[in-house]
Amino acid sequence: MGPRQDRPASENDLTVRLQRAEEALRARELNFQMIVESIPAPVAVITPNGEVEALNKPVLDYFGKSFEELTGWASSDPVHPDDLPHVIEVRQKALESGETYEVEARHRRADGVYRWFHMRGFPLKDTDGRVLRWCVLLTDIDDRKRAEAQLAGEKRLLEMVASSFPLTDVLTELCKFVEDTAADCRCGVYLIDWRGPKFRIGAVPSLPATFNDPCEGLTVSPEVGPCGVAALTKTQVIVTDFESDPVFQSCAIRPLSLAHGFRSQWSTPIFARDGRVMATFAIFQTSPASPTQVQQDLIAQVTHIASIAIERALSEAALKRSEAFLAEAQHLSRVGSFAWRMATNEITWSEQLYRIFEFDPHVRVTLELIGTRVHPEDLTLFHDMIERASSSASDFQYEHRLLMPDHSIKYLHLIAHGTRNEDGELEYIGAAQDVTQWRLSEEALGKASAELAHVTRVMSLGALTASIAHEVNQPLSGSISNASTCLRMLDADPPNVDGARETARRTIRDGHRASDVISRLRALFSRKDMATELVDLNEATREVITLALSELQRNRVIVKPELADQLPIVAGDRIQLQQVILNLLRNASDAMSGVDDRPRQLLIRTEHDADCGVRLSVQDAGVGFAPESINKLFNSFYTTKSNGMGIGLSVSRSIIENHQGCLWATSNDGPGATFSFSIPCVGEGVAGPAGVALTDQKRDARPS
């Protein structure tokens, strides 16, 4: 250290002046020297052309270099290579302009560590304003710089959190920030899924897959290692050296860490606001170490930021999930929601409502726009709704139709709740549901239950005859027993006349009971109960075939319908006519149940009937009937079936007669029989005594 050697004076004539000046200068230099030396902070003196003239002891001590070494600073290593060009540039400009300059740069300390310095160079000028020397003050700003960097890092991280960067990005940045700030370490954030509980890698940006992959999904337990203990005990765990640490000798992470050259691990829990541990923050170092206060401060700082980031990400995910749920729920239930501010006519729609109305989601919703979708017939209703809504803050419900561009119709059910906001403005929030499916299924349900009722009624004849059989058989049984007893009593010797009289009386009573049952049955099909409607006999027949088909197929009956085109419509009770048709089909099927040597063919035919209107015949290939029994066929209780009751045909005939028609049977040329009925079509002898007389004649005429 010390001033440069003075140069000797040269010119004689100037000697005095020069010597004076030189003396003055020396005095100044001496003063500089003294001042520079007396300043405890690093100071340098530089000549106007930039050469280093003097450096004080703190400078030499800091750099650990000699004065000579430091004079060549610009081509050596005292200034961080990244900062050097800038320093040279700033200084050069200052030398040219003679203005004070300031520049920040990292200076290499004796131990090789770069520290940030602030350099302030100010010119020392003579009375003429010429620069005599530059005095440069070096201020160690490393702590400030570090704080600034940390602050900037923290700010950057918080900005990322605030701008909803993906959590992985934030945590990755966070790890890199720590790695940059505290040299020679690697960092990782391990998220905890408490449902496992399992560790999930949040971010470990600087470690290879060979280290990270085995960590993914590890169970949160003390056996895992420092992070497991930190998570479970909610305290920071410092492993200074895995090789010597007694606690973590057998933990899962130890061999992995050692294999990757890590000796120390510091794990710090990351807490949620409610005190739950959401993750752990780990720092790995290649040499045994425990954290300094500065490092602890850094850890505290980043775990705090990580906590905010994770908690925010979780709540955002939850929010997104619930938003998605809501959207999904709206989609599934076809419910859209809306808000309607009356004062501004501002309408806000949910995504689903746009979907219901089939509007582009970017379109601004107005009442006029909604009006374009309202079914023209419901527009009055729609306007009425708007008028009512505008007048008072009351809740309202409406249902109206939408006419879509493809001409399909939607049913919309709307519920709104009126409130006044803080400014006293009327506002509605509400839900609108697409109830089209409901409406359609309601209609379908109505139709289905009508069909069911229809089927039940058609089928009831079968069930009815069974229960009638029981009802009738009871008194018949009594009647026969009584009659038998009566005969036996009369045959006795002497005849028991009183007993016979009593049993005969009971016979008559039972006969009446049986007759009453039949009357009740006939009453069921009496004219006064008949519903008269227009019936397409073909359609009615097809329905019955459909109804009976499975039963007929089970009996191996082949049904051949031959239904005439343009059959006139008849007037009558469709259900009753169908019961007759069903009865004829069943009879035909039963008649063929023993037939195995020929097809069990059943022909059902409808045709115009010149005289009577419309005729329907059912032709079977069954056992047929004896010609002499033809007159008995339609009597109640006459049956050719072993388990039949003989009621069906008699009831059927009653029904047909009530329709002013007739029902008859004929033997086929081949095997089997044909049962036919004919009834007048609309406009021909529908009612009246004449019709009855006519049909009576026909009935007599037909079977013969």
Add this chain to the structure above:
Amino acid sequence: MEIRPLISVVDDDESVRESLPDLLKEFGFAAQTFSSAEEFLISKYLSETKCLILDVAMPGLSGPDLQRELMRRRQDIPIVFITAHRDATVRPRLIERGAVDCLFKPFSDLDLLEALNSALRHS
């Protein structure tokens, strides 16, 4: 006087309960009628009954229920079932379980007599 075999009739139908006893007496049997299986089970005639004419379908205990109950009590009374339901599948099932016969109402006096004679031969 000759002791006439007792035939018990269990049927919820009144016309049967009225008509059968006279016919049975004409056949030369003694007769008792009961409107339900329960009534028969508690009656003093149960043990004297030589044959039971039993309706199949009755409110409360049905005919087959009574048949089972009698078997459980080891009361070996021959049973002639009578029914107004012409269900061909019922008859073989009842006979299989030990009934003498099953007559479909209305039945003739001769069919009944034949069944009763067959029943009394059994016992």
